[in-house]
Amino acid sequence: xxxxxxxxxxxxxxxxxxxxxxxxxxxxxxxxxxxxxxxxxxxxxxxxxxxxxxxxxxxxxxxxxxxxxxxxxxxxxxxxxxxxxxxxxxxxxxxxxxxxxxxxxxxxxxxxxxxxxxxxxxxxxxxxxxxxxxxxxxxxxxxxxxxxxxxxxxxxxxxxxxxxxxxx
Amino acid sequence: xxxxxxxxxxxxxxxxxxxxxxxxxxxxxxxxxxxxxxxxxxxxxxxxxxxxxxxxxxxxxxxxxxxxxxxxxxxxxxxxxxxxxxxxxxxxxxxxxxxxxxxxxxxxxxxxxxxxxxxxxxxxxxxxxxxxxxxxxxxxxxxxxxxxxxxxxxxxxxxxxxxxxxxxxxxxxxxxxxxxxxxxxxxxxxxxxxxxxxxxxxxxxxxxxxxxxxxxxxxxxxxxxxxxxxxxxxxxxxxxxxxxxxxxxxxxxxxxxxxxxxxxxxxxxxxxxxxxxxxxxxxxxxxxxxxxxxxxxxxxxxxxxxxxxxxxxxxxxxxxxxxxxxxxxxxxxxxxxxxxxxxxxxxxxxxxxxxxxxxxxxxxxxxxxxxxxxxxxxxxxxxxxxxxxxxxxxxxxxxxxxxxxxxxxxxxxxxxxxxxxxxxxxxxxxxxxxxxxxxxxxxxxxxxxxxxxxxxxxxxxxxxxxxxxxxxxxxxxxxxxxxxxxxxxxxxxxxxxxxxxxxxxxxxxxxxxxxxxxxxxxxxxxxxxxxxxxxxxxxxxxxxxxxxxxxxxxxxxxxxxxxxxxxxxxxxxxxxxxxxxxxxxxxxxxxxx
Numbered sequence: 024x025x026x027x028x029x030x031x032x033x034x035x036x037x038x039x040x041x042x043x044x045x046x047x048x049x050x051x052x053x054x055x056x057x058x059x060x061x062x063x064x065x066x067x068x069x070x071x072x073x074x075x076x077x078x079x080x081x082x083x084x085x086x087x088x089x090x091x092x093x094x095x096x097x098x099x100x101x102x103x104x105x106x107x108x109x110x111x112x113x114x115x116x117x118x119x120x121x122x123x124x125x126x127x128x129x130x131x132x133x134x135x136x137x138x139x140x141x142x143x144x145x146x147x148x149x150x151x152x153x154x155x156x157x158x159x160x161x162x163x164x165x166x167x168x169x170x171x172x173x174x175x176x177x178x179x180x181x182x183x184x185x186x187x188x189x190x191x
Numbered sequence: 192x193x194x195x196x197x198x199x200x201x202x203x204x205x206x207x208x209x210x211x212x213x214x215x216x217x218x219x220x221x222x223x224x225x226x227x228x229x230x231x232x233x234x235x236x237x238x239x240x241x242x243x244x245x246x247x248x249x250x251x252x253x254x255x256x257x258x259x260x261x262x263x264x265x266x267x268x269x270x271x272x273x274x275x276x277x278x279x280x281x282x283x284x285x286x287x288x289x290x291x292x293x294x295x296x297x298x299x300x301x302x303x304x305x306x307x308x309x310x311x312x313x314x315x316x317x318x319x320x321x322x323x324x325x326x327x328x329x330x331x332x333x334x335x336x337x338x339x340x341x342x343x344x345x346x347x348x349x350x351x352x353x354x355x356x357x358x359x360x361x362x363x364x365x366x367x368x369x370x371x372x373x374x375x376x377x378x379x380x381x382x383x384x385x386x387x388x389x390x391x392x393x394x395x396x397x398x399x400x401x402x403x404x405x406x407x408x409x410x411x412x413x414x415x416x417x418x419x420x421x422x423x424x425x426x427x428x429x430x431x432x433x434x435x436x437x438x439x440x441x442x443x444x445x446x447x448x449x450x451x452x453x454x455x456x457x458x459x460x461x462x463x464x465x466x467x468x469x470x471x472x473x474x475x476x477x478x479x480x481x482x483x484x485x486x487x488x489x490x491x492x493x494x495x496x497x498x499x500x501x502x503x504x505x506x507x508x509x510x511x512x513x514x515x516x517x518x519x520x521x522x523x524x525x526x527x528x529x530x531x532x533x534x535x536x537x538x539x540x541x542x543x544x545x546x547x548x549x550x551x552x553x554x555x556x557x558x559x560x561x562x563x564x565x566x567x568x569x570x571x572x573x574x575x576x577x578x579x580x581x582x583x584x585x586x587x588x589x590x591x592x593x594x595x596x597x598x599x600x601x602x603x604x605x606x607x608x609x610x611x612x613x614x615x616x617x618x619x620x621x622x623x624x625x626x627x628x629x630x631x632x633x634x635x636x637x638x639x640x641x642x643x644x645x646x647x648x649x650x651x652x653x654x655x656x657x658x659x660x661x662x663x664x665x666x667x668x669x670x671x672x673x674x675x676x677x678x679x680x681x682x683x684x685x686x687x688x689x690x691x692x693x694x695x696x697x698x699x700x701x702x703x704x705x706x707x708x709x710x711x712x713x714x715x716x717x718x719x720x721x722x723x724x725x726x727x728x729x730x731x732x733x734x735x736x737x738x739x740x741x742x743x744x745x746x747x748x749x750x751x752x753x754x755x756x757x758x759x760x761x762x763x764x765x766x767x768x769x770x771x772x773x774x775x776x777x778x779x780x781x782x783x784x
Contacts, residue, residue, distance in 0.1 A: 068373060072765055081356030082380075082765065086372035090362045 034063060038070065042077035051078055052088055056095060065096045093147070101136045101143035103181050106160045110149030113157040117170065121157055122146065124171035128178055141185065142178070197263035212243055212254035212265055223267055224276065224305055226283075227342035228255040229391055230706075232351055238342055239279045240305065243267045251275055277309050285316040287394075288337050294395040299703055301393035302340060323368065328376035330555045331384040331400060331548040336368045339396035345369060345388035352692060354667040355498070357382035369396075379767030381501040383666065385494035385690045386548030386572075386699015399548050399572045399700055403579045406569050409540040410453045417540045418456040418528075419449050420520045420599070423464060424546040424610035424695035425573050427716035431702040431709075432577025433587040438712030440720050443592025448580050449544075450593060459595045460543070461602030463519040464609045464618070466738070467491065468729035470755055471513045471615075472623040473746035475685055479656070484508045486661075486676060486683040489615050491515045493553035494690030494699070496759065498666050503673050504761030512756040514566075516609065517543050517550055518559050520599065521566025522754040527742045528599060529562075536562050543570045546610070546698035549690065561754045572700025601734040604635075604720070604727035611717040612664035612694035613640035613647060616687040620651055620660070622730045628654040635727050641718070643693060643711060646672060648683075662687045664694055 041058045045051035055074050059066055066089050075082040089095045107122045122133060125144055129137050136143035152158045155167035166177060193208045197215060204219045211234075216223050227238035236253035243254045246264040251272065254265075266272060284306060291297050323336040343360065346369060350356045357380050361368050371380040388397045409415050430439040449457045475487050490496060490511040499506060514522070520543070525536035543550060547570075553559065554567035571579065580587065595601070605621055608614030617637045624632055639649035640660065645668040651658045661683045663672045669688045675681035691697045693710035696717060726732060743751050 068768070071372070072768060081350075081359070082372040083356050083359035087359040087361055091360075092363075 035073070037062070038073060039077065042074060046078055052080060052085065056085070056089060060095050065099045067097070093145070098136060099140065101141050102185070103142050103161050105142055105144045106147045106150070107133070107144065108148070108150045108152075108156070108158050109146045110153065110156075112153035113149075116156045118157040120171045121159065121169045121174065124174040128174055141182070195259050195261040195263075197259050197261070197265060199265045200267055206259055208259070210259050212245075212252065212257045212259055212263075213241060215259050216243075216254065216265070216267055221267055223254050224308060225255055226301060226305060226340065226393060227344065229344045229347065232391070233342070233344045233347035235343065235347075238283075238340070240276055242272060242275050242279075244269045244272050273309075277311060280305050280309055280311060281314045281316055283340050284311070284314045285318055286320055287340070290338075290395075294338070295398045295401065296392075296395040296703075300395065319365070321366070326370070326376050327400065328378035329382070329384055329400070329552065331551040332377060332382075332386060332389060333398055333400055334370065334377060335396050335398075336370065337396075338394050339369055340394055341367055341369065342393060343369070344391040344393065345397055348387045348391050352665050352667055353383070353385060353387060353498075353690070354670050355381065355383055355385075358388070373767070375767040381762070381764050381766065383494045383497040383501070383690065384549040384552045384699075385666070387691060389548060389699055390701065390703060390705045399574060400551060401575060401578075402551070402569050402571060403575050403582070406542050406571060406579065409542070409568065412540075414538055415540045416455050416532075416534050416538050417453070417542065418458055418524055418599075419454040419542045419544060420458045420460045420463075420517070420524075421445060421449070421544045422460045422517070422546055422550075422610070422695060423607045423614075423717070424698060424701070424713070425544050425576070426607075427610065427696060427713045427720065428546065428701050429544075429573050429577055430587075432574070432580075436712075437709040438716040440716050440723075442720065443594070444587065444590045445544075446595055447590045447593040448585050448587070451585050451590075452579065452583055454542070456596045456599070457593075458520070458524070458599035459602050459606075460516045460520055460545075461606035461609070462599045462732075462734065463516040463523065464606035465602055465729035465732045465735050466519055466523075466755070467513055467516050467609075467615075468605060468618050468622045469735060469739075469746045470519075470751060471511050472619050472626060472729075474511055474513065475619065475623055476627055477747065479658070479684060486681075486686050487511055488686045488688060489619075490757075491609065491615055492549070492688065492690045492695075493547065494549035495666065495669060495688045497549065497552065497762070498669065498690065499673075500760055500762040501764055502670070503677075506673060506676070507759045507761065509676075510759055512752075512758065514559070514755055514757045515550075515553060516606075517545065517570070518553065518566045518757070519755045521554075521559070522561040523738075524599065525562035525564055525566065526754060527738065531598075536564055539564075540568045541566070543567055544573065544576050545570050546573050546695045546701045547691075548572060548699040550700070558757055573698075574700060574702060577702065598734045598737070601732060602724075603729055603732050604722065604724035605729040606732075607720045607724065608717055610695045611641070611714045612689050613637075613642070613662045613687065614694060614717065615689075616640045616660055616662050616685070618729055619685070619687075621728045624651070624653055625728065626730065627656075630654075632728075640687075643707070643714070658685065659683045660685045660687075664689045664697075665692050666690055 042055055045054050059070050071085045075085045109118050129142055131137055133144050133146045157169045159166050159169050194205050195208050196205045199216050199219050202219045204215045206215045213223055223241050226240040236256035241254045242251035244266040245252050326334040346359055358370055409417050426442040429445055430441040446457050478487055488509045490513050521541045524541050525539050529536040551570045554570050559566045605618035617640050620637050621635050640647050640662045647662040649660050663669045696713035697710040
């Protein structure tokens with residue numbers, strides 16, 4: 024589903040419907056937060072309060088879950104999410120240098136998003152593709168056998184794609 | 192119930208099926224060390240301090256959660272067990288500031304005791320530390336995550352006992368901390384400041400805001416006339432700060448000790464507890480006979496008041512408008528007493544000794560200024576009083592018992608039982624019955640409202656009218672009672688609610704440890720103290736009668752309302768919300784459903 028950039032009335036009422044359909048069921052909190060992360064793109068305070076009220080759970084519990092799992096984000100993620108694997112295999116084959124280059128090129132640290140909202144950068148633990156190490160993903164694309172020198176090219180590919188879609 | 196037999200350290204133990212190894216060991220006279228374990232509240236096997244070796248099992252087992260089995264052979268003191276416990280505690284210490292000499296829990300810290308007990312003389316591990324800024328945002332409680340060992344006892348007590356859930360575990364792994372959602376300061380969440388978390392914290396990560404120096408400053412100021420009042424529950428607990436067994440009644444020694452500290456007058460909150468009964472008893476009879484909002488709910492417990500303001504604001508009209516005895520005392524000290532003594536109220540400094548952390552918040556409520564000055568200047572918890580007496584070098588054992596000063600130190604047995612769950616109800620019934628019927632009670636003891644049961648109910652015949660009363664302690668039980676009231680299931684006329692387990696004797700400002708066993712001993716002492724009093728009904732207190740004749744007129748008079756009654760505010764469940772976002776704050780209605 025296409026991520027929406029604003030928390031408009033329509034999205035609020037969709038969230039309320041999801042909450043209503045899960046209320047009282049086992050695992051409701053995870054499922055509702057999952058939906059919100061996918062459809063709103065992050066879990067701002069207003070959303071967490073809405074979920075807490077709707078499901079009848081404490082805000083401390085909602086926030087606890089939201090900050091426990093790496094899948095959830097409290098900040099809006101970029102249009103392109105770069106996940107840099109730092110699992111053992113990727114690590115020994117140069118993942119730290121790749122990550123460092125991304126941080127330098129983007130001007131943000133891992134866990135953050137560029138000011139233009141284009142890229143967010145995060146570290147993940149083992150994508151299960153050790154044979155391709157070091158590996159990164161950008162949204163659903165996988166980039167295998169990464170080297171620091173490949174970073175600028177990858178970034179400009181997505182920037183160009185973005186430019187093309189804007190002018191189109 | 193079926194039992195199983197197991198062998199622990201070579202000793203045969205027979206115990207009920209379903210028991211834990213920890214319980215079985217206790218039965219066999221073996222004391223297994225624990226840290227995160229809190230009986231019936233926090234049994235999660237998280238800290239791994241209580242591990243034992245079970246023959247046939249691959250790994251060590253957490254004895255606090257591992258169930259016994261027939262024929263099991265357990266070793267609690269093997270080299271492997273000793274080594275594992277030591278590593279666990281050393282790792283905890285490697286991420287713990289070495290501030291023992293200046294820590295509020297120095298000498299009464301479970302981590303310190305564990306290190307001592309396990310013979311840890313050095314810590315082999317050194318690693319990264321995250322520095323946190325302690326949260327001092329409330330008037331009552333300080334949170335210092337630097338010292339937290341992540342045992343989660345505070346989270347469990349806030350959730351399971353109080354149903355408040357102000358704090359929880361946040362983030363993950365090395366970054367984990369315990370705190371309010373969004374790491375908001377405690378003042379910006381619906382924390383009721385009951386302080387139960389400070390009682391169960393094994394270390395110095397949660398504690399009362401220490402105000403001892405403010406009291407020293409007042410005592411050292413020759414211009415100040417400094418008076419002190421002591422809450423009912425403090426006289427059966429402060430002795431524990433000096434090594435006396437729980438349940439010791441130390442009223443006379445406490446009075447003597449306070450005089451040694453230099454207070455100009457040593458008065459008693461029991462006096463205004465009696466006054467509360469007159470005002471609240473009259474309020475109840477008026478609502479009962481004139482068709483006011485019922486059930487009437489007591490208003491003595493400030494943690495409870497903050498709870499209803501956050502979570503059940505629609506029931507605020509049911510609250511008694513009476514201030515708590517602490518606040519009534521302050522209002523009278525700076526008006527009636529000031530006039531009587533010819534002292535300018537601005538020079539009177541009122542200190543309270545309370546078993547409670549929420550009282551510090553109550554004293555700072557802006558509406559509590561009936562005389563034009565704050566009713567109460569400083570609230571010290573029982574723990575702070577104990578520490579202050581130690582600072583002053585007072586030899587507790589050598590103290591001779593002394594009496595409270597008149598007039599605000601004269602009280603009855605009905606007042607002292609305010610300290611135990613059911614006490615306010617019993618005291619109110621003693622007075623309301625006699626005021627309504629004009630007849631003398633056959634017995635002053637109302638046993639149905641006594642005891643440790645979470646919710647107690649009774650029906651009292653007041654001259655042909657059946658009065659249904661309920662008594663609840665802990666906010667979890669309060670929630671159950673309120674839900675029944677809201678649904679119309681319950682038909683109560685009068686409800687007593689105390690925020691803390693056991694009532695004030697189990698308050699968040701009481702000596703550590705405070706557990707069920709200790710609470711029961713303090714409750715027994717409270718009722719003994721009641722029996723020791725010659726007068727046991729509030730309306731028979733001669734100084735209360737004099738106060739009405741000289742100053743207040745009668746209960747619920749205009750002046751009573753000005754000085755002794757108050758009003759309440761609906762508070763949001765998400766107080767930090769509007770400040771934080773603005774938008775959609777209205778999406779969080781104050782009351783759910």
